[in-house]
Amino acid sequence: MEELTTGVVFRLATIRHNFPPDSEKLHVLHLELSENDKRQAAERGTPALLSVFDAADTTVIQAEAIRGVPDESLAFGLRVPEVRSLKLPGLRQPLRVVRDPLEPPLSEMPGAEGHCGLEGLERLPGEDRKIYRELRVRLADLSFRYRDALPI
Amino acid sequence: MARSVRNAHSAAFDPAEPDWERYLRNLAEPSGPLPDYRVRQIEVLWEYLQGRVEKDLPLPHAMASEAGEFVMTWDRDPHHFEIEVLSNGRYDWFYLDRVSGERLGEDEHPLGTFSAEMVSRLRRTVD
Numbered sequence: 001m002e003e004l005t006t007g008v009v010f011r012l013a014t015i016r017h018n019f020p021p022d023s024e025k026l027h028v029l030h031l032e033l034s035e036n037d038k039r040q041a042a043e044r045g046t047p048a049l050l051s052v053f054d055a056a057d058t059t060v061i062q063a064e065a066i067r068g069v070p071d072e073s074l075a076f077g078l079r080v081p082e083v084r085s086l087k088l089p090g091l092r093q094p095l096r097v098v099r100d101p102l103e104p105p106l107s108e109m110p111g112a113e114g115h116c117g118l119e120g121l122e123r124l125p126g127e128d129r130k131i132y133r134e135l136r137v138r139l140a141d142l143s144f145r146y147r148d149a150l151p152i
Numbered sequence: 153m154a155r156s157v158r159n160a161h162s163a164a165f166d167p168a169e170p171d172w173e174r175y176l177r178n179l180a181e182p183s184g185p186l187p188d189y190r191v192r193q194i195e196v197l198w199e200y201l202q203g204r205v206e207k208d209l210p211l212p213h214a215m216a217s218e219a220g221e222f223v224m225t226w227d228r229d230p231h232h233f234e235i236e237v238l239s240n241g242r243y244d245w246f247y248l249d250r251v252s253g254e255r256l257g258e259d260e261h262p263l264g265t266f267s268a269e270m271v272s273r274l275r276r277t278v279d
Contacts, residue, residue: 017179017185017217018213018215019175019212019214020213023213027213027225028223029217029221030215032217034219089253129257130246130255130256133248133257134248137250141250
């Protein structure tokens with residue numbers, strides 16, 4: 001998988017059941033892999049990935065169309081070098097941001113080429129849960145509200 | 153109940169009248185993702201926390217997922233504290249000091265019971 005080393009990625013986060021409904025940072029629960037993320041990874045034989053988009057290739061509006069969550073979601077950015085530099089005691093591997101091509105018909109939508117995944121959030125059996133809880137806290141701390149640049 | 157919010161992540165919203173109780177009620181099906189009994193469990197846990205930790209416990213940042221997960225977090229300076237209420241009537245808690253790197257927590261704690269460590273770390277986070 002092609003790895004990103006620079007730039008910004010953003011995550012679309014549903015805020016339908018958040019209190020308060022607005023925040024400048026991701027909630028730690030936004031950074032948990034879903035059962036679907038884990039199942040897809042097991043089927044593909046690849047590491048589980050948390051869905052993000054490369055801001056150089058995809059706009060927030062395009063990502064919302066791809067994800068089908070135009071309402072009650074916000075985009076939060078993460079700077080790739082900061083994500084890659086997160087080091088925690090006991091962490092098995094550093095986080096990586098990798099390209100994660102979508103399948104048709106989503107791959108044919110505008111901006112689909114920017115789909116990426118955050119790798120390294122999956123806790124393996126026997127690993128300390130607290131390491132991954134801290135990892136999500138540190139990642140949420142790095143996040144910021146992301147908006148598309150206004151056209152000039 | 154309408155209370156002000158003290159939270160490190162709170163700068164972006166209007167803290168004038170966040171309605172915590174209404175938020176919890178709206179988490180119940182069909183408007184929300186949680187069965188009634190789980191919302192009641194969260195309400196009971198909240199009452200216990202107010203009784204054991206601080207009567208005017210600052211409101212958390214909270215989130216429920218469509219899959220039924222529910223997590224409350226408090227952040228102040230280096231301190232982070234979170235509680236995840238599980239579907240089996242238990243909860244996990246986790247504390248992190250961002251500066252010292254201290255991390256503590258317990259998994260699968262029965263609702264209605266609290267360890268001294270948990271109470272002290274939540275107090276440290278919100279005081």
